[in-house]
Amino acid sequence: MSSQGGRDAAPTPRTPFDRIGVAVLRELVETIVSGRIPQGGLFPPEAVLSQEFGVSRTVIRESMKRLQEKGMVTVAQGRGTHVNPMSSWNLLDPLVLTSLIGHDDALGILDDLSVVRGALEAAMAAGMAREHDEDGVARLRASFELMRASMEDSTAFREADVQFHLIVMELSGNLLAENVARVLFERALESTRYHGVDRARAFEMTMAEHEQILAAIEAGDPEAARAAMDAHITDSWERRRLPTAKRS
Structure with missing residues (x-):
């Protein structure tokens, strides 16, 4: 769909991921791969993870989006974030x-x-x-x-x-x-x-x-x-x- 003037709407800019966010994402991947939260298991709520890592809820939310892109979790509103079976993970990531x-x-x-x-x-x-x-x-x-x-x-x-x-x-x-x-x-x-x-x-x-x-x-x-x-x-x-x- 085009905006006024016939120009395509600009894509929504993605939140930049700083070094702290990368470190949090790496630790979350390790948490899943190591089995600390097993396949089928449920992550703690966003607020708990924010306090545990000492980062904003925005960083946790963005990290979960990236885990979902890697096929490692499913984020369902009202039901939390579950770890997917390994068969769903992007093993080439x-x-x-x-x-x-x-x-x-x-x-x-x-x-x-x-x-x-x-x-x-x-x-x-x-x-x-x-x-x-x-x-x-x-x-x-x-x-x-x-x-x-x-x-x-x-x-x-x-x-x-x-x-x-x-x-x-x-x-x-x-x-x-x-x-x-x-x-x-x-x-x-x-x-x-x-x-x-x-x-x-x-x-x-x-x-x-x-x-x-x-x-x-x-x-x-x-x-x-x-x-x-x-x-x-x-x-x-x-x-x-x-x-x-x-x-x-």
């Missing part, structure tokens, strides 16, 4: 995913993340092999050679390793898979649990796996590239996975 990984004592979320990441990156490796762009392959080989040159420097090696994967994502031609995989990858890299422990000869095995991926892409063999990438992500996670965290 950076704040939600970071919190889930942080509370993932059994590493189940990271196990699932590795499976999904493996499937997505395998599809993207196949896509890059199918396109077989010479400039792109040259970039990928340069990243691989940087890994080889950095094997005595763990920080540089890991940075080159990350770049190898980001190049495959970028040049896959699959923007949706790239977007989802980047979210998963970036949130995982923030977690010390995801980095796990380095086994003996871990870098050598990683190099061999990357070499198989590179060779398949250079050969223009999508299925070999798919298999090599999927195996690499699965096997490298199994090597790093902390032994104290047992699967249920």
Whole structure:
């Protein structure tokens, strides 16, 4: 609907969320993910939360709106704010995913993340092999050679390793898979649990796996590239996975 003069009505400006509001939102997400308020549970009234956090009711109200946007709660006037089942949460939301990984004592979320990441990156490796762009392959080989040159420097090696994967994502031609995989990858890299422990000869095995991926892409063999990438992500996670965290 247009306003007078034929101009569209300006959208209602959203309340800015300052650092205090961000901190409150993060704590509320942690409260849900940790189970302090379980799925199906009810949040305390707005006035109680305002007093507990020492912030205005406006900040609490805006935080609840943002939790609702993430699928974590349902706000019903007169019935309060209930925590939704996990199946409703936006698990790709950076704040939600970071919190889930942080509370993932059994590493189940990271196990699932590795499976999904493996499937997505395998599809993207196949896509890059199918396109077989010479400039792109040259970039990928340069990243691989940087890994080889950095094997005595763990920080540089890991940075080159990350770049190898980001190049495959970028040049896959699959923007949706790239977007989802980047979210998963970036949130995982923030977690010390995801980095796990380095086994003996871990870098050598990683190099061999990357070499198989590179060779398949250079050969223009999508299925070999798919298999090599999927195996690499699965096997490298199994090597790093902390032994104290047992699967249920």
